[in-house]
Amino acid sequence: MKIFETVKQSVTARQAAKAYGLEVDVHGMALCPFHDDHHPSLKLDQRFYCFGCGASGDVIDFTAKLFGISPREAVQKLAEDFGINPRPPTEVHIPKRHAEPRPDLERLCICVLRDYLRLLRIWRLRYEPAEPGEPMDDRFAESCQMEATVNFFLDALIVGDPAPRERVLEVLVKDGSIYELQAYVGKRKKEEPGHAGKYQPCA
Ligand SMILES: [Zn+2]
Structure with a gap:
């Protein structure tokens, strides 16, 4: 009990x-x-x-x-x-009085993913091969590969039930993946002519 x-x-x-x-x-x-x-x-x-x-x-x-x-x-x-551990460590358990469903981390993930999605959409339009058979630009390939996944993560975070939302958060935050992605998107945005200024940085 x-x-x-x-x-x-x-x-x-x-x-x-x-x-x-x-x-x-x-x-x-x-x-x-x-x-x-x-x-x-x-x-x-x-x-x-x-x-x-x-x-x-x-x-x-x-x-x-x-x-x-x-x-x-x-x-x-x-x-x-509320992220309460059902089996708290036996030594000392300090109850989390202000437990919240980690809104800051969630907001960061959503912001970074949206930023990445915008970049992917620009790449898809900008680097689509003009002729069939033309060598495919890496950025176009990446946009084809990643757009569905990013959309899936965003859906789970924004409108998902708590359980899948938690799992997606875990995947993104584990090993600092979301911070790596944030750095990657920031770097690639700067390389993109004419678009870097439009983005809001994620706090
Ligand atoms: Zn009543």
Whole structure:
């Protein structure tokens, strides 16, 4: 049962509600997703309570009710979405009080991939062989090879479910691939006549 406690200590109902798309105002009030609510009557904090329909509980109850899943599944979902280790190291475990689904890293990946995609599209237009049989420019070849993959990654990051999104993030961040790609795109953009100035650098 330890994971139940770990999740409850790591994520508040308010954080989960925000992460799952509820608009929570500065007072912690939101439109209640559990009844037909027209004025925010759901109070969110460590726990949640609705003044309209009486729904209440902790972050696990909230997530279970919101997605129509069991408490055990809700714990799993929260652990995945907030990067909480289900088997924390035995020595000392410091709960992540401000666990968030790594928005900065995600934003960097999306920015670098979009930048790369723009470059690939320029290459595809600019270096397409004029005649069939003409030797293929490396840049044109790269654009043909990579565009679908980059699009796939972007889709997964922007509109994907949490599980595939996490996997894509892992692939991009492992071994620093995204930083290598960032450096590579930056360098190749500079070589491209007339286009370098149009790009926004990724923060
Ligand atoms: Zn309600």
